[in-house]
Amino acid sequence: MADRSQPRHAQDKLAFLLSLVPYLMDHDRVSVADAAAHFGVPEHQIREAVRLIGVSGVPGETAMYQHGDLFDIAWDDFEDNDQILLTHLVAIDDSPRFSAREAAALIAGLQYLSSLPEHADRDAIASLTAKLSRGASSQPSQVAVEASESDETVALIRESVERGSQLEFDYLNSQGQAERRRVDPLRVESVDADWYLRGWCHSREALRTFRLDRMSLPSITDEPITHAARDVSLPDKLFEGSVDDLIVTIDVAPAAAPLIADYIPEGATMTEVDGRVRTTVRVSHYHGLKRLIASMPGVATVVEPTEARAVVAEWAAAGAARYDAGHAPAATQHEAT
Amino acid sequence: MPTASSSPRVPVEERLFSLVLALLATDSGLTKNEILSTVQGYRQKYAHSGDNSNLERQFERDKDDIRDLGVPLETIESPGQAGNNQNLRYRIPRGEYELPADVxxxxxxxxxxxxxxxxxREGSLSGESRRAILKLRSLGVSTTEPVLGYAPRVRVRESAFDPLSSALEKRQYVRFSYLKPGDREATVRRVAPLALVQHQGRWHLYADDPEAGVTKTFLLRRIVSQVTTTNQTFPAPSADQTERALAELDEVWNAHTAIVQVEPGSDAATRLGKRRGTGVAASGALELHYSDINIFADELAGFGPEVLVLAPGDLRDAVHQRLQRTAADHG
Incomplete structure (x- = not known):
């Protein structure tokens, strides 16, 4: 492990040094605090890098790293006032190019986000992509992510934040019941093709995560929000475990285990049983579980508790029954009941 | 790692930084011997009379690490010494190192x-994107505060992604076992990787199959073996491979249409109704597009009795069988 992380770590530090020098060249005098804020790193990391830059340079004509061959900084200003001022420069004149993979990562990211309201201008994305390609050391590698469909809901969420008004929408919970929910939108998140809204839910008086594709009839209310994004620190995880969660033991095909990684609590045991992985998943209720397990037929099976097995069996059997010969289409059945 | 105990240890990043500075500063290039004997971090370990093979190997690894960052470290032959490896010269041409002025x-x-x-921010490309942002910040431009905060995320969970993306960049043939749905046994494929694309949340490899003489699309999650990279390379393909791959996947997506009845007001009605390209037939049933019958059947089975597939017949049967299987497995 150390063998793998060591060079990565050093590469990151090198990239930081090569990026910091041109920034410092363009800023005649900058405080450690400002530089740290700009790069989004702790101040000690800036100080460490500046100390190294200050004693680095080229071997020079004598191959002895003489004074004029090295960078120099105003050391007193640095040590006493936490101010950075480069007083002698060597070798570096400008920012480095992106690597092919770095440019590819940015280009693919832009493409993925191209449906966001912020990206309304397609030409701007095309020109940005062309600029990244020109700024890469070689042709960006061929990696792409399909533009994700974030529907007009995102534009509405954005507008509600801009106005500072609560958003309301119909939301189906996993039990299939629809409810009107009033929410202070805090952040829009995505995982691959799935989009979520995280917000303060007035109906539940708690932070909640909503799937955008489960929301319908969204509208902006006249009620002002009571929670703004800058006042709330959102947990990193989209779905927080709760003490009320149900713990279910399942067997899953090893290849499919990563697909349900989000449901497996940290520290859950994984044992092999007949070529399958036996582990536990955490769910808020069995209605969510039955949908998850039914979407992995032959791949994941509930072991216990018995009640969970029964809920899954009933759900699948009810689904299968709709295909049995002579069964009336659902709409007719509905009218009859 | 054996180090000369008499001299203080030079941190790796200081050695790499000093190497970049030294090679940027030279027009005519430096020989390996000049580098090892004079550049900070090497010179401390250099034996003036003796074996420097450890140090040479170190230099080889450092070169790779530096090139990996997009630094164009190049090799030139000394004038009149063509073919003499000991006299190869190394340098970093400034024009190819620096971000062009118009970028x-x-x-x-x-x-x-x-x-x-x-x-x-997670997975294979996180290091690349982190370093790209450092370089971007190097330009000193401040960002604007967005109205609405976003936290977008694309995941790469398939272990095949890393070796494939590396082979893609180096244009090397790869070999892997692929399990086609419906097949009992995986078959070994040898292909030239052209692009990696995520379509409908799933990663695909777009590749040339030289034996069949066609390009094919492989789902990464159906690659069931390690990906082996071969030493055999192929010529650079045109720059539009990702567009072609996504267009082909879209074509397949559009070509498959399912007619599905959903329970009004159910989770299936809301979510499937919001799916990309979904239409509503005169009967009120949804017309849904899909790429892969097996994957779509799994997805539809998850909705249990909220969904009834009317057509096509093979999808209908596939969903039915899946639900029976799940019911039996939990009976």
Whole structure:
């Protein structure tokens, strides 16, 4: 492990040094605090890098790293006032190019986000992509992510934040019941093709995560929000475990285990049983579980508790029954009941 | 690692930084011997009379690490010494190292690029996007505060992604076992990787199959073996491979249409109704597009009795069988 992380770590530090020098060249005098804020790193990391830059340079004509061959900084200003001022420069004149993979990562990211309201201008994305390609050391590698469909809901969420008004929408919970929910939108998140809204839910008086594709009839209310994004620190995880969660033991095909990684609590045991992985998943209720397990037929099976097995069996059997010969289409059945 | 105990240890990043500075500063290039004997971090370990093979190996690894960052470290032959490896000279040509003067970004563009980098905050491309952002910040442009905060994320969970993306960049043939749905046994494929694309949330490899003489699309999650990279390379393909791959996947997506009845007001009605390209037939049933019958059947089975597949017949049977299987497995 150390063998793998060591060079990565050093590469990151090198990239930081090569990026910091041109920034410092363009800023005649900058405080450690400002530089740290700009790069989004702790101040000690800036100080460490500046100390190294200050004693680095080229071997020079004598191959002895003489004074004029090295960078120099105003050391007193640095040590006493936490101010950075480069007083002698060597070798570096400008920012480095992106690597092919770095440019590819940015280009693919832009493409993925191209449906966001912020990206309304397609030409701007095309020109940005062309600029990244020109700024890469070689042709960006061929990696792409399909533009994700974030529907007009995102534009509405954005507008509600801009106005500072609560958003309301119909939301189906996993039990299939629809409810009107009033929410202070805090952040829009995505995982691959799935989009979520995280917000303060007035109906539940708690932070909640909503799937955008489960929301319908969204509208902006006249009620002002009571929670703004800058006042709330959102947990990193989209779905927080709760003490009320149900713990279910399942067997899953090893290849499919990563697909349900989000449901497996940290520290859950994984044992092999007949070529399958036996582990536990955490769910808020069995209605969510039955949908998850039914979407992995032959791949994941509930072991216990018995009640969970029964809920899954009933759900699948009810689904299968709709295909049995002579069964009336659902709409007719509905009218009859 | 054996180090000369008499001299203080030079941190790796200081050695790499000193190497980049030394090679940027030289027009005619430095020989390996000049580098090892004079550059900070090497010179401390250099034996003036003796074996420097450890140090030479170190230099080889450092070169790879530096090139990996997009630094164009090049090799030139000494004049009149063609073919003499000992006299190869190394340098970093400034024009290819520096970001071209016309590549600068506005605050709005910088904000967008930060968001684009955030997409990769976990997994294979996280290091790349982190370093790309460092270089972007090097330009000193401040970002604008977005109205609405975003935390976008694309995941790469398939272990095949890393070796494939590396082979893609180096244009090397790869070999792997692929399990086609419906087949009992995986078959070994040898292909030239052209692009990696995520379509409908799933990663695909777009590749040339030289034996069949066609390009094919492989789902990464159906690659069931390690990916072996071969030493055999192929010529650079045209730059539009990702567009072609996505267009082909879209074509397949559009070509498959299912007619599905959903329970009004159910989770299936809301979610499937919001799916990309979904239409509503005169009967009220949904017309849904899909790429892969097996994957779509799994997805539909998850909706249990909320969904009834009317057509096509093979999808209907596939969903029915899946539900029976799940019911039996839990009976």
């Amino acid at each position: 600068r970004f506005s605050p709005d563009e910088t904000t967008l690029l930060n968001l684009a980098a955030m997409v990769w």
